[in-house]
Amino acid sequence: MNIEDLYWRQANRRLLAKSLAELCYEQALVPSPGKDGVCRVSLKSGVDYRFRARLTIWDWLYIDVASLERVYNGRAAPAEDAAQFFIDAAANLEASPATLGNLLQELANSLVADVTLLQKQKGLDAGTLAQLPDEQLQCLLDGHPKAMVNKGRIGWGAQEFDAYGTESAKGVRLLWLAVRRELTVSGKGDGWDWPQLLAESLNKEECRQLDWVARQKGIDWQTFLPLPVHPWQWQHHIRQHYAQPISRGDLVFLGEFGDAYLPQVSLRTLSNLSRPQALHLKLPLTVLNTSCYRGIPGKYTRCGPALSAWMQQLCQRDAELSARGTCVMQEVAGVQVPQMHQEQIDGGPYRYRELLGATWRQSPASLCAPDERHLLMAALLQRDEGGNSVAAALIRASALSAQEWLEHLFDATVVPLYHLLSRYGIGLVAHAQNITLVLRADRVVRVLLKDFQGDLRLAQGDFPDRADLPPEALAALDQLPPSHIFHDLFTGHFVTVLRYLSAQLMAETGLHELDFYGVLARVLRRYQNAAVLQDPQMTQRFHQFNLFRQYVERVCINRVRLRQGYDDSAARPVPIIGGKLHNPLWLAEQRQRTQDSNEPETLSPAEATL
Template sequence: MVISHPTVAQGYPGLHSPALWHRANVRLIEKALSELSYEGLVTAESQPDSVSGDSVFTLASKAGGYRWRGHFNLWDQIVVAPGSVRQLADDQPVVDAISLLADVLAPLAIPPVTLANYLRETLNTLAADTQMLAAREGLSAADWLALPADRLQRLLDGHPKAVPSKGRVGWGFTENLRYGPEQGGGFQLHWLAVSRTLAQPVCAPGWDAARLLAASCDAAERVRLHQLLAAAAPRAEDYWLLPVHPWQWQAMIATQFAGLINAGLLIPLGEAGDRYTPQQSLRTLNNVDRPSEPNLKLPLTLLNTSAYRGLPARYLAITPALSDWLQRLLAADALLQHCQCDALAEPAAAFVAHPLYHGLEGVPYQFDEMLGAVWRESTESRCGMGESILMAAVLQQADDQGQPLVVELIRASGLSAEEWLVRLFDLAVVPLYHLQARYGLGFIAHGQNLMLRFANHAPAGILLKDYQGDLFRTEAEWAQPEGLDPAVWAALPTMPSHYLVHNLWTGLFASVFRFMAPLLEGSGLLQERRFYALLSQRLRHYQAGHTALAARFAELDLFNPSMPRLSLNRARFAAGYGDTASRPIHALGPALNNPLLIGDTLATA
């Protein structure tokens, strides 16, 4: 008998391509050395290189050590020159990311179980990256920007700070092929009929269970689902229909909620309705068949980058009320309206509690976040003629020829780099800071949460999204909202004002601008120091025009000489991979000299 092995043509795109595997490893090696040095986990020696103008970095290790070219950016991060990492011992290129990581992390004495799981996540990331590289072969930055937003998701690198950015612990290769964003194929959702005695969706005015179902199923599919329900339940009107990610259904719900299923409180109806594709976050899905219908955010009990991707009950209960209030607040504020700062509505949410895990003190959080949904307005429904709406992650992304997408955006806009950036800072950064200073609201504006609106490729406004734990409020008494249910306000996570500012610092500045500014400098378009000079200038200009908020600017000080260096990989090594009752939080690395202060000095010189 002849055994037939899978080939690329049979559905293993990229993974078993030596060329793509090589490229994925080299890219991840460069990212690892850069990010681990930024977090202060590894320390390389440097010497100027008179030939290239860069520095030559060397890192000693038990296996002999490594050498590469690069330079420090203003965040004390080494920007590694592509293709320059070589073995010290024999001057050969380094092409095995897993061996390098195991070697350079050895001095940290990370527990073997933690290191093994971290390397497993990294191998998963390499496998997904080969699929991503296969999907974007031959495409230029201009090609990327011409794609619909959902197709662009296939091509993005993923979390810039996590070395294993696509760990997806719980999925195998088959699941990645079907449910990962790299492949772009759509899939149907699984549907559960939920007894109204068990749970009901929480909806904004004008929304109900019937409208939510219609957003995912056409008339024929709705009839079919209701026929299935009528055959299974004597009183179909006592149930409403909840979408479930098909992987979550078979991996978790079918067994963990088997008691409720056998009691007739949950009735499985199978897969039906429109096809969906995942965004980079995996659990947020775009409707392929009707793109203007709402996105769905569905729980996945899957460990990815830093946490399991469930949905917490405390935030789902307040989502529609918070969404409605936030949209009214943005519409009533003159500055935010001038900046075209808006939010994607989240008109409905649902949570089905597990009969044992929910309320069990100290239960690992992923056990209590398995079944629910958030319905979110799609960007396609908000996109006007001549506009595009893209996630902020595009600003830190380059194509495979090294051309940054932001450089292509600037070129196509007809503006100078400085003109383009001033618009970006005025329309994205200033509104986020204003929300903090005027209302005490901090939004974690990382590359996936912050949506950028472009008109003729120039910044034209922003859209906020994702309020489930990524919207914070200050503890200060001056932050008293009007027109919001006090219970909703109380449910928001809180922090002192001097911490709230780090939602902007750590989210947008450290997670987007830290990677974006070196791309502009490397392209010869704008020096990194000038980038932060312009950013400081625009923030100072905003502060000068709002002197009544001066005391709050002091509390929310973006110009402190020293700023924290929050570290994602360091946090994983500290927390390990054991179950915990709450999500891991960032760990602190060595303090940073504030790049904004450097820019501020240049701007006022």
């Protein structure tokens, strides 16, 4: 067996194990537990999948990848073909032939990227990964653990994966356009002008060269704005969809200029390769990846700078947020160019309304003190080839116990998110790619928040503390019932991040999941008690956003794609609600009450099942 085949089999086993675990969690498949932790999933096709697993506190299977077997006609063989698994499970998943075919394309793309990552991760242990610069580490991350096929990138071929994919770790030089101002929707923060924004990407000599090219083409910067565009987006979408304004001279191609940019784990977010403190750029890439097309919605462009500035001011004036050093990676400017014909179609595909634009955002490096470093929270979940995680490596390096380290983490991250939710009715979809940790001596000391374009929402109701929210932001942001916004924290962070972290730390350090969530419960109760002492009305808010209720709705994202398919839609996919979950915070507090009363301890539902 050659080395390429070994990597291919390994990538398939890992993706298959993740898919099995997520589909069982989302109740699309039903596992049958047996003896010694052996589970079986029986499919309508007559195929069984068998594996060893531990059922976690979240009713989620932590699967031993090496144990996976496919059983057919009484014969068992190693399960090393993820595509075959989806074919075997198609009837159970209620996937149409068209959906299944497109899913297999996403799967193939993801596997090729995963193989590249396995090759690049070879020989890097968790301790080494934990000390890498954030930008470099992001190019080695496996990506969203909740999305089955998280590197689908439909629309890209092998050349694009190699040139522009995160795992390629290659610098990308951007193309620059001049756009007539009246065609744009734009906004910028105080203290920023367009020459300053250009200087974040171009040195003085290149700025002069760009300006010379612009003058040669008759561009007057009083009537035009500079706009960067990803070379792939220009080649595959902008030249065609914007041919009319190009032919009229309203959209002018200037050429390739400036610093090289490194694609981060979110693919369309780019960090300056030579100047880490320079602004990040977020550019549309019309590829289908992790459930939706990666464009930039125009409705947030005008209000983005004002909204992020308001959020930063809130972090500074609010005592809870200020005490924890909570900070915002501000969106200092944004430009969006609507496609004039697509905008006239009511209910047309959303991807055609998000083709051309840019967001300039502060880099985490610019917000860190000399003795601090930044780390994307997704990095905590990354494991080396021996199964050891970056989180456990940081705990060891910090000289703290796992519980002490987690207390720092929760106080710096979860408390600010919960405070924003309960005090201001602001929900942030705080998955691990939206949260940047700031570390000092390998301990988490504070958090940087970002990505408010669609991932910041408001709870309906009377929240006087957000009365000074900029009107343009209030008009653009979605407002939903508190019961929906609750899930921005609970599902967006607890289920999407902590579910994996608690299982991993139990496997590595032996920290019981009930102890993990016991730490989180104590941190949150300490915050609640202090908040109620200062303002008794917060009791009602904590009841409204009750993180300690016994059961919580199970939110499913993978079933959405299986049900909806790959047809164009006017809006991004909406999750499906499954059966109820036992809340780990409630379970942890129940155990503590039992211990305090000296009653016999009962098993959690997960422990009782296996």
